[in-house]
Amino acid sequence: MSHTGLVLAAEGFHAPGPVDFFLPDFTGSSWNEHGYQVLLTKASLLLVLGAVVAYLFLAITSRRSAVVPTKSQYLGEQAYNFVRNGIAQDIIGSKEYRRYVPLLVSLFFFVMVNNLFGVVPLLTFSPFSRVSFAYGLAALVWLIYNGVGVMHKGFFGYLKHTTVPSGVPLWILPLLIPLEFLSNIMIRPITLSLRLFANMFAGHLLLILFxxxxxxxxxxATGSPVLKPAGVLAFALGVAIGFLEIVVALLQAYVFTLLTAQYISGALASEH
Known part of the structure; x- marks a missing residue:
């Protein structure tokens, strides 16, 4: 293509990829394909910052319980009630949901704040676009809902509840029990984490690309007269994707919390 005398837009441009998600640490050392082990990276610090921001939001908005709420109190109450009533009560049920409201509210705001970091100027990075962080949070949820099931039904009772469907012929149980074990015990934390990671990874990659x-x-880029307008269009698409990322960030926080509530509800259910 060089015989045309044009300088192509692709020449000298390095397309973004997974390596762009490995941020340098505070010594200036960077991750690469061989890895670089450090105690605290910028991504890890953002995860801690997300927990602090979520806590401060809930603490500040609930600090004063005025009869006529302030704007911040009203915002905090609406967000809390959304998780309490729209997720915890609706999914877990009116008898058991109260004890799990703090967990679900904390999860929702923690995931939401960290997801929104991807569109915050100067930060522009969501920690959950790193799969290791998503795995860690999903592992915590796995321990909680399985622990809830074991406490309510005992170890073997919960194992039976999870792997042995009720109302099926005995002859098909040898086939169903391994499938149910894989689906309910082994696969759930993987799909829970990959759903969160894949959405945040793809959105951040698109933002970098555009x-x-x-x-x-x-x-x-020089040569063709369409390259400059294409650059303007790319920036415009980047802005549009940024707004879309806000929606995705909120939606993924909701989905993660909703699935956690469903898993807890399943662990508490009387029948499989």
Missing amino acids: STGGAYLLIH
Whole structure:
């Protein structure tokens, strides 16, 4: 293609990839394909910051319980009631849901804040676009809902409840029991984590692609007259994707919390 005399937009442009999700640590050392083990990376710090921000939001908005709520109190109450009534009570049930409200509210705001970091200026990175963080949170949820089931039914009772469907012929149980064990015990934390990770990873990758690609087309690409307008269009699409990422961040926090409530409800259910 070089015989045309044009400088192609792809020349010199390095497309973003998974390596862009490995942020440098505070010594300036960077991750690469061989890895780089450090105690605290910037991604880890953002995860801690997300927990602090979520706590401060809930603490500040619930600090004063005025009869006529302030704007911050009203916002906090509406968000709390959304998780309490729309997730915990509706999914777990009116008898058991109260004890799990603190867990579900904490999960929702923790995931939401960390997801929204991806569109915050200067931060522009969601920790859950790193699969290890998503695995860790899903493992915590796995321990909780299985622990709830064991406490209510005993170890073998919960294992039977989880792996032996009721009302099926005995001859099919040898086939169903391994499938139920894999589905309910082994696969759930994987799908829970990958759903969160994949959505945040894909959105962040698109933001990097359109922002860096648009900048390259506007600043460096020469030759064809369509390259500069294409750069403007890329930036416009990047802005649109940024707004879409806000929706995805909220939706994934909701889905993660909703599935956690469903797993707890399943562990408490009287029948499989």
